[in-house]
Amino acid sequence: MPLALITPAAAPAVTLAEARAFLRIGDSIDEATDEDTLIAELVAAATDQIERMTGRSFVRAEWQLTLRCFPLDHVIRLPRAPVASVESVKYRDRDGSLVTLTSGTDFLADLAAEPGTVEPVTSWPVTGDYPDAVQVRFIAGYAPDDGSPVDHAANVPARAKVCIKGLAHHWFENRTPIAETGWHEAPANILRLITGLRVWA
Numbered sequence: 001m002p003l004a005l006i007t008p009a010a011a012p013a014v015t016l017a018e019a020r021a022f023l024r025i026g027d028s029i030d031e032a033t034d035e036d037t038l039i040a041e042l043v044a045a046a047t048d049q050i051e052r053m054t055g056r057s058f059v060r061a062e063w064q065l066t067l068r069c070f071p072l073d074h075v076i077r078l079p080r081a082p083v084a085s086v087e088s089v090k091y092r093d094r095d096g097s098l099v100t101l102t103s104g105t106d107f108l109a110d111l112a113a114e115p116g117t118v119e120p121v122t123s124w125p126v127t128g129d130y131p132d133a134v135q136v137r138f139i140a141g142y143a144p145d146d147g148s149p150v151d152h153a154a155n156v157p158a159r160a161k162v163c164i165k166g167l168a169h170h171w172f173e174n175r176t177p178i179a180e181t182g183w184h185e186a187p188a189n190i191l192r193l194i195t196g197l198r199v200w201a
Contacts, residue, residue, distance in 0.1 A: 002066045003079055009059035010144075011152035012043055014164045019043050022165040023172060026185065039172065046167040050160070055115065055199035057079050058164075060141030067134040069111075071125035075117050080140035081199045083109070083116030087137040094128040098135075101125075106194045114199045159193055166190045 051057055057080040065078060070091070078086075086109040089101045110117045118136060127133040145154030149190055153161075165201050167190055 002053070002101065004064045004066070007062035008066050009057075009061045009141065009152065010150075011059055012040075013047050013058040013153050013156045014043050014161055014168075015066060015153070016040055018161070019165055019168055023169055025045055041167070042168040042171050043164060046164045046171070050167065050194055050197070051080070053194055054160075054197040055079055056085045056160070056197060057140035058142060059152050059161050060084055060139055060144065062087065062137060062139050065136045065138070066132045067136075068129075068131055069127055070120075074124060075119050076134075076136060078116040078118065078136065078138050078140070080138075081114040081116060082140060084139045084141060084143070085109075085158065086116075086118060087116060087139060088135075089137045091125060092128045092130045092133045094126070096128055096130060099125070103182050143179070157197070160197060163190055163193045166193070 016036060016039060019042075020036075023039065025035060025039075047058065057063070061080075063078075063080055065076070067076070070076070076089075086103065087108075089103075089107050090098050091101070093099055103109065105121065107118050107120050110119075116138070142155040142157070144152075145151040167186055170187055170190065
């Protein structure tokens, strides 16, 4: 079930200023700017790790789910929540031509469900035998605050932000390569918070 990021989030779920405050690194500290690149990288890595573990997308981004065929139970489960919209559902026919299905006529999307789902109105069409026979593009993430400027992370749950900052802090203080320490080395309290965010299919 390949999942590809098409359009990345427009902003991080946790800003550099928020991360620095959590790490107790203020603007008045001379070496703070020397750590900014590292802090931003750790926040990005922590966000990616937690999104993968929870099945969530914190700030809205566009994804494409690719399947070899339509599911036998007819239900396509979208592996990132919350789903804001289903942009398109396409399939390859036996000739390999890409056909676009119509929302409401050919399929129905349940955006309120976690995970979000896509089901046929009657039944799915027959696809050709191709690795990318079914392609679903969707946008997932919490709604931004449409103020000026737009706050893309305004509605990201506080629990998620704490997890991101906590994991970034753990890596900041323990700079052994992540591949050596392993994910299991993350603090137990952070793991418990992450478990509470998981989408259970």
